[in-house]
Amino acid sequence: MTESIQTPTPSSGNARAIGLVHPVDLVVTLIILSGVSYLFYETTTFAEVAPMFAQNIQPSMYPQILLIIIGALAVFLPFEHILLTRKGKDIDKERRDSIPRLTLFTMAFLIAIVAAAETLGILLTMIAISLIMPRLWGQKKIVPILMFATVFPVLVVLLFSKVLSVYFDPGLFGVAL
């Protein structure tokens, strides 16, 4: 019922070019199955309790059922493109191009700033984000960045700490308002 407004569909030739097994989805399946296997192993390390106390439902039983279901569903992923192509859906639309370099840089920045947040404290973290991220995302003018980095974090801290009583960790440097 949604066909009439869908995006252009891939040609069946494209699906034939991929073949029976979709290589990217095969990798996705292997990643999911690895995770499922590791977590299944983890469930075997859960402590067991006496059957009467557990009422015949050990703590590992339910997660194990879920992991088996997830694993079983994941097995079909490499073949799903056949059905999706017949339905006129392009599963590769978003992943056909490689991840943009800016996205990778942004990921690295997010990880670095979050790792440093405990040391910097919330206020300094916000100032660092306001200074670095607009520049990283292509803002060349320094004055708007400086204005943003000074006004926005201070307003946010004042709003949330004074009005909503949110506690802001001052970090190792002890910087807070």
Added chain:
Amino acid sequence: MDAVILGLSLLLEFDNIMLITFGVLIGVLVGALPGLSSPMAIALLTPFTIQLEPIPAIAMLAALYCAGTFGGSITAILINAPGAPPSVATALDGYPMAKRGEPGRALGLATVASVCGGVLSLIVFIFAAPALASVALQFRPPEYFALAVFALSMLASMTGKSSLRNLISGGVGVLLATIGIHLTTGIERFTFGIPEFDDGINFVPVLIGLFAMGELLSQSGTLNKVVERIHAKAMQLPTWAELKSLKGCILRSSGIGTFIGILPAEGSTVAAIVGYNEAKRFSKVSHEFGTGTPEGIVGPEAANNAAAGGAMVPTLALGIPGSGSTALILAALIMHGFRPGPYLINETPEFVYAIFGAMFFANIAFLAIGLVGAKFFSLVTFVPKNFLWPAVFIFSVIGAYSASSSFIDVYVMLTAGLIGYFMNRHGFGAAPLVMGLILGKLVEESFSQSMIIYDNNFFALMESPIVLFFFALTFINLSTPFWTGFRKQKANT
């Protein structure tokens, strides 16, 4: 009657009116900004509502939810970039109408259809939610388990590229809900020695990560995208004659939207698409669809706003989310210490009327916003992305941190965001994962209790006709995507 007065009295207090108005404005704003969405705004605002009384807090989020759906239509019409997924169908005729020099008329049609759809669905909500809750009071754990399984199976037909991927996402969400100490036995599961995980994973950082961080990373790849903006001076309300000619389309789409909204997991996006297709099917000028026909605007707009009211029915009456956004409202309810479901409605009926009042207010506010603020909201799209998204990141960090003043939650938020980005890239939706996470506890508890009741005999569950009914629906629902695939293949050959 006391509950009605008590619930609606919420709208008589100045502070509450301000909160709901704030929710509406934020909703329209995030709806209008491409990339930002009402689920993201609900996720970001939820931790800050902990300081508020529960009923006004949830009412504000409900108003935001309604407004976000409406807000998306502004940018769908003016820049052909739907601010929110439910407005995708609106852009198909809204943008061509705006492009041929009638942006005010397109906005007016969208606004009036949104208000009609929203109000009609709220009327259904006010009667259906208490009635459904009374029926659900008869449910025992096996019936609840079957209902939750049915709700999870609905993820297969949720919007997205793949039913299979939606189901896997939902399964991962249910699995995430098992983190923490097992209620029956007191044994730790998947805590990996982190004491903060003993009480289970905190919903809020996961929600913020999936909806805000995941989108932030996606947006970093679209910085150079240039859009053509059409300037709207003011909204132009449709004439009485025009409204009369569109009456049937609006009513039909409102009914479709409300019904789709009531179905677990089916949200405004599906409703809008079906609303558009049905408007086209019943139209005398179906060949003009896509060129800026009024029915092509009012059809999806009435449907997607009606779905918002409809989605609140299972959310409040059964504790089963009607859509991705209502899953977040459920998370907020849980954070405020409520257990959503029939007992909530039967013990605190004023809650339903307060939500009704807030959503009704939001719908009426659309008219004022459309008349006065359409020009302003069309300008918000000029906010540079390289300032907008750092601001979103800052709110995300604060939101995750303030959930329990712990940096662990910030790490969880970031991890969820990175995983969310890759999930999205490979076609796994964030909304099914959230639905799974919210329903996870209900599924496990009702499953365990059912197994105890029936002495571990799973097939004994089928003794209940309600269980059988829900399992039959689940089977139909799961098999439908495969049947339709084969039918289409047959039709093509």
